[in-house]
Amino acid sequence: MKWGHGRHRGGFIEHTIDALYGAMERFLYAENTARGGGFLQRIDPRVKVGGLLSLILAVALITRVWAIAAILVVAIALAMASLISLGELAARVWLPTLPFTAVVAIPAIFLTPGHVIWRLPVLDLPVTAQGIHSAARLILRVETAVTLVLLLVLSTPWTHVLKALRIFRVPVVFVVILGMTCRYILLLLETAHELFESRKSRTVGAMTAGERRRIAVANAGVLLGRTFQLSNDVYLAMQSRGFRGEVYLLDDFEMRRWDWAALLSFAGVALLSIWLGR
Amino acid sequence: MLFELREVTYSYERQTALNQLNLSIAQGSRVALLGANGSGKSTLLRMLDSLCFPQAGSVHFQGAELTEERFADDAFAFAFRRQVGLVFQNPDVQLFNPTVFDEVAFSPLQLRWPKAEIRERVDEILNRMRIRHLKDRVPHRLSGGEKKRVALASVLVLDPAVLLLDEPTAGLDPRSQSQLIDLLVDWAGGVKSVITATHDLADLADIADRCFILDSGRLAATGPPEEILRDRELLERTNLVHAHRHRHASGKVHSHPHMHSSEDL
Numbered sequence: 394m395k396w397g398h399g400r401h402r403g404g405f406i407e408h409t410i411d412a413l414y415g416a417m418e419r420f421l422y423a424e425n426t427a428r429g430g431g432f433l434q435r436i437d438p439r440v441k442v443g444g445l446l447s448l449i450l451a452v453a454l455i456t457r458v459w460a461i462a463a464i465l466v467v468a469i470a471l472a473m474a475s476l477i478s479l480g481e482l483a484a485r486v487w488l489p490t491l492p493f494t495a496v497v498a499i500p501a502i503f504l505t506p507g508h509v510i511w512r513l514p515v516l517d518l519p520v521t522a523q524g525i526h527s528a529a530r531l532i533l534r535v536e537t538a539v540t541l542v543l544l545l546v547l548s549t550p551w552t553h554v555l556k557a558l559r560i561f562r563v564p565v566v567f568v569v570i571l572g573m574t575c576r577y578i579l580l581l582l583e584t585a586h587e588l589f590e591s592r593k594s595r596t597v598g599a600m601t602a603g604e605r606r607r608i609a610v611a612n613a614g615v616l617l618g619r620t621f622q623l624s625n626d627v628y629l630a631m632q633s634r635g636f637r638g639e640v641y642l643l644d645d646f647e648m649r650r651w652d653w654a655a656l657l658s659f660a661g662v663a664l665l666s667i668w669l670g671r
Numbered sequence: 672m673l674f675e676l677r678e679v680t681y682s683y684e685r686q687t688a689l690n691q692l693n694l695s696i697a698q699g700s701r702v703a704l705l706g707a708n709g710s711g712k713s714t715l716l717r718m719l720d721s722l723c724f725p726q727a728g729s730v731h732f733q734g735a736e737l738t739e740e741r742f743a744d745d746a747f748a749f750a751f752r753r754q755v756g757l758v759f760q761n762p763d764v765q766l767f768n769p770t771v772f773d774e775v776a777f778s779p780l781q782l783r784w785p786k787a788e789i790r791e792r793v794d795e796i797l798n799r800m801r802i803r804h805l806k807d808r809v810p811h812r813l814s815g816g817e818k819k820r821v822a823l824a825s826v827l828v829l830d831p832a833v834l835l836l837d838e839p840t841a842g843l844d845p846r847s848q849s850q851l852i853d854l855l856v857d858w859a860g861g862v863k864s865v866i867t868a869t870h871d872l873a874d875l876a877d878i879a880d881r882c883f884i885l886d887s888g889r890l891a892a893t894g895p896p897e898e899i900l901r902d903r904e905l906l907e908r909t910n911l912v913h914a915h916r917h918r919h920a921s922g923k924v925h926s927h928p929h930m931h932s933s934e935d936l
């Protein structure tokens with residue numbers, strides 16, 4: 394990682410930018426894991442995109458908690474077979490998404506009608522069995538879906554994801570926009586980070602959270618302008634090198650027996666879990 | 672004529688970057704574009720690469736006018752992109768692939784060369800630019816000088832007949848700078864044309880046999896490098912030299928001809 398964690402104590406905005414930048418950079422330049430020799434890395438990107446998306450679809454459709462948990466177990470097994478460390482998954486996915494999901498899930502504990510098993514002291518809010526169940530389901534669902542997305546991202550160079558999307562008949566324009574959006578967001582975050590750093594190097598002493606927030610707001614316009622400029626230049630540079638909207642890659646996608654087996658297994662797991670877990 | 676510009680005007684929202692510019696560049700020539708910051712060099716290079724089009728006036732490339740409509744045609748666009756390559760001033764905008772290898776392979780892939788040929792060609796250019804060891808690195812995390820080399824390699828891979836360079840040596844260490852100049856000198860050996868925007872007067876004679884000086888989007892002067900370098904008044908007027916630092920150059924030569932030889936030796 395170019396810049397990092399724990400080097401300085403920044404505010405919420407800076408931390409969020411740092412985290413987002415890290416995630417984006419991983420997505421665009423997943424250099425370490427994407428070309429490694431793990432299980433997911435070896436299967437055809439089309440199978441991978443199709444397979445993992447069908448598992449995500451299954452997670453969205455099924456309602457039984459044990460079935461969702463089963464898919465999470467499959468995802469964890471896939472991660473292990475693909476040499477993606479569980480520590481990294483925990484640090485990058487499970488913990489960071491937890492608070493966001495909890496914000497949505499926790500009210501469900503109190504608001505879902507049903508059998509009251511406990512009452513929150515002082516506030517006297519009823520906690521229902523159904524409420525706990527649905528909150529758990531929501532959290533599990535989100536964590537599982539995000540894990541599956543990250544598996545794809547960590548095991549596939551992003552140009553392959555783009556090309557695979559083209560094969561699924563996603564229109565050229567959409568793929569280009571997606572590609573550009575990724576670059577754009579990365580540039581935006583990069584610029585934001587640089588702006589913070591240069592501000593900090595010019596400021597003597599610590600800034601309060603309020604000061605930081607004020608800087609962030611004041612710079613938002615500059616930031617967008619500069620990023621827009623840069624990403625426009627990136628687009629020109631792509632055109633200059635012959636880019637006309639279609640994605641061409643050096644690697645040919647080729648279905649081997651291995652890939653067909655993987656395709657069947659993905660489809661099998663997805664269908665089975667939808668059938669049993671609805 | 673390779674490029675012919677007639678009365679070309681180009682403005683950004685508020686800023687006029689090129690102002691009724693007239694110039695012609697001959698086939699096979701090596702040209703330097705000189706000018707202070709903001710004089711319009713980068714804008715001119717982008718226009719020569721057909722990334723922007725004149726708002727007034729016209730640009731001709733080998734006799735054909737370059738217009739937006741022409742570029743709607745794939746065949747024309749590919750033929751042009753195959754022949755003309757631009758290395759951007761800021762390498763960050765030019766590097767957008769996951770690895771250096773992919774970066775260099777990008778252009779030939781877009782132009783749909785056979786894949787075996789692409790691999791061979793990319794390997795060759797990586798060796799020639801001495802960036803073989805960076806092959807699997809992420810371009811966006813390289814050092815500034817490494818980025819510049821990769822950006823250059825990603826354009827040279829097509830072996831373009833016309834090479835447009837926007838400050839290629841800026842930010843390189845002296846050794847890489849002279850390596851790059853050597854490479855460009857070799858490169859331009861054939862029928863190739865090289866058009867370089869630069870602030871660096873020291874290497875001027877090596878990279879160009881003709882100079883154009885831009886000043887606020889207009890052509891201020893043109894001539895061979897020796898002549899331009901001798902015209903001290905012109906260089907000062909167009910902010911290319913700092914009067915104080917260049918005291919020893921031609922200024923003194925006229926008043927003290929004897930000093931000339933002693934200083935040169």
Ligand SMILES: Nc1ncnc2c1ncn2[C@@H]1O[C@H](COP(=O)(O)OP(=O)(O)OP(=O)(O)O)[C@@H](O)[C@H]1O
Pocket residue numbers: 622683684686687688706707708709710711712713714715760
């Ligand atoms: N994207 C843009 N939007 C608005 N104005 C621009 C843009 N790009 C350049 N300009 C303006 O156009 C003028 C010419 O800019 P250009 O980049 O061509 O100069 P340059 O000769 O390359 O300068 P430098 O030596 O600093 O690279 C400048 O006044 C600049 O401010």
Ligand SMILES: [Mg+2]
Pocket residue numbers: 712713714760837
């Ligand atoms: Mg410039």
